[in-house]
Amino acid sequence: MLDLRYLRENADEYRQALKRRGMDDQNPLLDELLTLDAEWRHTTVERDRLREEQNAASKRIGALKRERKNADALIAEMQSVARRVHELDKRLSVQRARLDEIQMTLPNPPHADVPDGADENDNVVVKEWGEPKPLDFEPLPHWTLGERLDILDLPRAAKIAGSGFAVLKGDGARLTRSLLRFMLDQHTQRGYTEIWAPALANRASMSGTGQLPKFEEDMYRAAGHAHDLFLIPTAEVPLTNMHADEILDAESLPIRYCGYTPCFRREAGAAGRDTRGILRVHQFDKVELVKIVPADASYDEHESLLADAEHIVQLLEIPYRVVLMCAGDLDFKGAKQYDIEIWSAGEGRWLEVSSVSNFEAFQSRRAGIRYRPAPRAKPEYAHTLNGSGVAVPRLLISLLENNQQADGSVAIPPALAPYFGAERIG
């Protein structure tokens, strides 16, 4: 969500931002917002003036009653004022609701560092690490490897829950567990506090981080509750909303959390070439990193967050590249975003395992995450950031496919071996 005052005073600048995102700079919603905002303020002035009158009259009525004098004339007079105030309040709440609705759907303006571009073809590779190792045999895709090693069972997962789910078995399950422990240990050693949080979240939390109202159809909703609960698509939701509606002390920042949760995504309409294997599943495990920082620190913290996520794939010795998203491919809530893409030998392509974003105050304004820069200073919105550190299934894909041996076994990277308890599978 954007500051209404910013939009009011910098509408042209914001139109340029929309244009960079490949959207219509004459966005009718923006025009409606600005008009409605002016009307709302106008109505507010009138309502407040009447309220003032009402408050003064109430005082006088109270005084008259105490002196046992007649106040009927004044009361009768104030009845019409009360009716008018009621009308205006109704109008204001309708206007406010629409203002909020529009405000919640306008995207974050891209940061100045974000390159121009229309889609993923204009993203910029800013870093490459490691070399995809050439294999002297035809590499197998992970679903074949998983089946042969008896560690992945997709047909039975489909029987239990439907397509797009996975059953991991034996060393497959153990590999997942060891990866989660390994990643969490790395991050806590680097200064993150580990959090275990609910995997369901309410509507307010989902709006706070920006999954709602625009992306409701991407999520699973839990039925049978008086209020709405959604299965979280990422631990970003609980970790960021930990501090919703709080005013934090400056000393408590930066806050750095890491947490493992299952993640649930409908992935509606994603059927096609990406659905084979476990590349795109409805439920997957992920370790997420979240930071809540003072506004002036967020871009430095963004770089170090990226480094923390990279650290994981480096230790696992997976070739990867870092991609800076162009304005047209940027997430609607992000101001700047890097993706980490790891090499997958069986697929012969790069797979996104982490998206590292700086949201500036976009989320904190929605969620009400503020801090006091100095003991007596006015509260300001904190900046929030997050990044996967990292998602498990694609890590599995890459580890299996890249490290497969001619004899059909798979080597486990030395850094992970102590967690996994062996140096190979099969």
Place this chain on the structure above:
RNA sequence: GGAGAGAUGCUGGAGCGGCUGAACAGGGCAGCCUGCUAAGCUGUUGUGGGGCUUACGCCUCACCGAGGGUUCGAAUCCCUCUCUCUCCGCCA
């Protein structure tokens, strides 16, 4: 799931239709005082919206869990919801 109790400012805790943006106590901050520490005295202390102003700022409205309602007027009365606590039931 059933029954009951409750939710007030940074904290504890009063208020139960007008004199309450909120007693009282504690904490924080500022000043005074005290040769140190402690104590004492005085003042001050929230958030958000809007308007005015070159500016320090001034005015005004809202906020006593959330949302509705009654009323000239609501922290106080009514309804719905959320959360917390106690008891019963159920359950891994």
